[in-house]
Amino acid sequence: MTPPAHHPKSAKSRASQNVPEPAARGPEPGEDRPEEAAPPKAPAGEAPAPGGERASVPAPAGEPPAVPALDPADRERLLSGTHHDPHGVLGAHPVPGGVAFRALRPYALSVTVVTDGGLRAELHDDGDGFFSGALPLREVPAYRLLVAYEGSVHDTEDAYRFLPTLGDFDLHLIAEGRHEQLWKALGAEPMVHQGVTGTRFTVWAPNARGVRVVGSFNFWDGTAYPMRSLGSTGVWELFVPAVGEGELYKFEITRPDGSTTHRADPMARRTEVPPATSSVVHASHHTWHDAEWMERRAARPAHEAPFSVYEVHLPSWRPGLTYRQLAEQLPAYVADLGFTHVELLPVAEHPFGGSWGYQVTGFYAPTARLGTPDDFKYLVDALHRAGIGVIMDWVPAHFPRDEWALAEFDGRPLYEHEDPQRAAHPDWGTLEFDYGRREVRNFLVANAVYWCEEFHVDGLRVDAVASMLYLDYSREPGQWTPNAHGGRENLDAVAFLQEMNATVYRREPGVVTIAEESTAWDGVTRATHHTGPGGFGGLGFGLKWNMGWMHDSLGYVSHEPVHRKYHHHEMTFSMVYAYSENYVLPISHDEVVHGKGSLVSKMPGDWWQKRANHRAYLGFMWAHPGKQLLFMGQEFAQGAEWSEAHGPDWWLLDPAYGAEPDHRGVRDLVRDLNGVYRATPALWELDTDPAGFSWIAGDAAEDNVFAFLRYDREGRPLLAVSHFSPVVRHEYRIGVPEEVPAWHEVLNTDGLCYGGSDVGNPDPVKPEPRGAHGRPASIRLTLPPLATVWLRPA
Structure with missing residues (x-):
């Protein structure tokens, strides 16, 4: 066997290569694990066993116990990483007259068993890293291993003396595909098991011939860390004592064709920083305050x-x-x-x-x-x-x-x-x-x-x-x-x-x-x-x-205003199916990358018109039935396409760099859109109910005008009028409900504070008893150029 470059080696191999011994690994946080020190001794039958187990008691005098010979097939499977039940071979097992111990510790000089009662036995070196021996005991004791390498002695628990960490119920749920907290059963879980601190490793790999754990704690050599198969579930398990948070690990899987592969844990809760690919043992210590x-x-x-x-x-x-x-x-x-x-x-x-x-x-x-x-x-x-x-x-x-x-x-x-x-x-x-x-x-x-x-x-x-x-x-x-x-x-x-x-x-x-x-x-x-x-x-x-709304509405506003009348239906068609699902209106990252340009760059006209279109579009979007989603950078009309390399162009908002106030104006508009929106139930309470919407002017294609009412559950309305032409329309008549005595403009995307021309309706607008758009009353509005206005009952 060729040991890895940083693995403890035999005295002969180290002497020939002048490779220094690695320093003994210190205890993990919260772990009391002295190294290079012999365990405390106590008279047999008096010392408490680790984890509260009974002290080891010698068996009556008689023939010394014999260690069964290691089956050659078991030896080969363990060394090749294809053993399904390493715990059945390694660890401690009753034999006539006592208890036999077997360990697999490649590159060790010696392995000594020390029981809780203070009995010691140096195991025989069986070659290939196997060590075995026996003690005349009545039952399997709690014990530790002293593993000697050149220049260091590791005092450690034996991973193969522990029962499985997963119970039958967990395995049943996994087999049924119904374990709703699967992360608590699979992966790497720091824990105390049978009174010992360590980490449980579990992985689902039903086609594997064998699985071993490799990581920073074993110098990435899994020979001594084969996992056991837990029956027909396809789950492999191993509890490794003294391994704690922060350790790197992967699973070494022997595939059906006999080749091996190192795999990151599918259930890993923490990873290395890419491009490194190892999984990291993790336990959460966050205290929530929400x-x-x-x-x-x-x-x-x-x-x-x-x-x-x-x-x-x-x-x-x-x-x-x-x-x-x-x-x-x-x-x-x-x-x-x-x-x-x-x-x-x-x-x-x-x-x-x-x-x-x-x-x-x-x-x-x-x-x-x-x-x-x-x-x-x-x-x-x-x-x-x-x-x-x-x-x-x-x-x-x-x-x-x-x-x-x-x-x-x-x-x-x-x-x-x-x-x-x-x-x-x-x-x-x-x-x-x-x-x-x-x-x-x-x-x-x-x-x-x-x-x-x-x-x-x-x-x-x-x-x-x-x-x-x-x-x-x-x-x-x-x-x-x-x-x-x-x-x-x-x-x-x-x-x-x-x-x-x-x-x-x-x-x-x-x-x-x-x-x-x-x-x-x-x-x-x-x-x-x-x-x-x-x-x-x-x-x-x-x-x-609502991908259809996104596609159609962006198609409409990308046309020059003179051509928009031919595409008017692209803005109204969404209402044909608006209540077939519960919708979100998305202007997402997908619409501002790969040559599509930012939202404001999609708009026609000069820079003033682009921004005006941008603001009018946001006003229409926030008033339309459905929830809103806006990708970062579009809230201040970033002109450049998004790049994950440098993110939004924040400098556009910084007056210290001569940034245009127009970008800050668009951001201020988004703030006010959200403010009025959240304070107006008509804009969200009946988003999925046809009773919450009513067209006023859905066919004013020649004027590029869209007007509609939104209602809340109490019947209180909000009037939204979007005008996508670059001209001012005075005295524009809009039909309204006759029971509203006056309308007050609560938002105007052409406001001077947003970078607009400040055309609007500063005074309350009273209905006239003149019908329009199929309604008994109407109001006359001044429609700003390329703008959306919202009005509520005064």
Whole structure:
């Protein structure tokens, strides 16, 4: 055997290479583990055993116990990493006349057993790192091993004297695919087991011939750390004493073909900073201070509450800031602008920063680029204490092919579908999950619960739902196989999304799930137990991104005003289907990258007109039925396209650098839009109820005018008028309800303070008994150029 470069070696090999002995590793935090010292001695039968076990008692005098010979097949399987039951061979086992001990310690000079009663026995060197011996004892004692290397003696527990750390109930739930807190059963868990401090390692690898733990604690040599298979579940387990927080680790898996691979833990709760790929043993020590937020967040459903979202890419919002530094700036900024929520581009660990987090390898670990998991909890806590909800982008649609991560994890397709056509994602060069496999479905459902439960996340925006729902998504004929009914729907994905939503809503009151679904799939936000016209139950999401509104409305405003009359329907068509789902209106990161330009750069005209269009569009968006989402930088009309390398152009807001006040004006408008929005139930209370909306002028194409009323539950209205022509229209007649005695302008995107021309209606406007737009009364308004105005009853 060739030992690793930094592993303790035999005296002969070290002397020949002049390699110094490594220093003995110090105790982990909270661990009392002296090294290079003999354990305390006590008379047999008097000393308490570690963990409260009985002291070892010698057996009656007689023939000395014999150590059974190690079966050659066991020896080979242990050395090659293919043994399913190392605990059955290693450790301590009763034999006639006493107890036999066997240890596998490659490169050790000697191994001595010391029992709780003070009995000692130096084990015989059986070669290849095996040591064995026996003591005349009545029963298996608690004991320790003194492992001698040249220049050091390690006083340690024997990992192979411990019972399994997982109980039958956990294994039953895992086998059924119903373990809703899977992260508490699989992965690396620091714990006290049988009175001893260490870390439990567990991993699901049903196709593996053997699994070993490798890490910083064993010099990345897993020979002495084989894991045991826990029956038909496919779970492998090993409790390693004295290993604590901060240790790096991976799983060394022997694949069905006999080759080996080192894999990061799929359930790792902490990782190294990319491009390093090891998992890190972690335990949380964060104390939450958001009890008030958590208690009241379920008071009102999201679709009936104010819901205005600021979308953020954390690494580039203020480049270089950590989670804790972001916690000092982001909550204050978002609260000042009046947004109710932030939505974070994927936080889960990903190897390539240029994917913005959308190619995840560590589904249970916040990216280490910005700090530890507790640091991320600190950020969420700070946002909650500032009254801001936290939505996280979640990516169960696919995962990358990195050879150290999930792809063919144990040598065969495991997390991905076994059919290569079903496994390969046609657009992104990644792999799709096998939603029909119960353990994979469990992995993902538990992951959704995990972020909500452990990190107090208030919502999950599920990425690329359409790519999950259709078997023929981005595939040509012959590249996909119909489902059992001959259709194109991915029935496994439908069942997974229904299970995920039902589980999250049952376990986490107040949490909302949001679908990015770009097709007309029926019932995305319908309850899972309600069957729709297509024969499927609802998917069970709380909200859905309205991709149609986004596409149509951006298409309209990108045209020159003189041509907009030919595209008028693009702004009104959304109301044909506005109540088919519970919608979010998204101007997201996807619309301001890859050559699409920023929001303001999409607008026609000179710089003044671009900004005016931008402001008018935001006013229309905030008044339209549905929730709002705006990506960072668009709140102050950044002209450049977003780049993850440098983030928003904050200098545009800094007067010290001669920045134009117009950018600050747009940001002030967003602040006021949110302020009036949150104070006006008509703009959000009946977002999903047709009773909350009524057209006044939906067909004024020649004038580029859109006018409509929004209502709250008490019938109180808000009048919104958007004018997308660069001219002033005086005395423009708008039909209104006759019961309102006067209307007062509460917001005007052409205000001087926003960078506009300050044309508007400063005085209350009284209705006249002259009908218009099918209503018995009307008012005459001055419509500013390229502007949206909101009016409420005076």
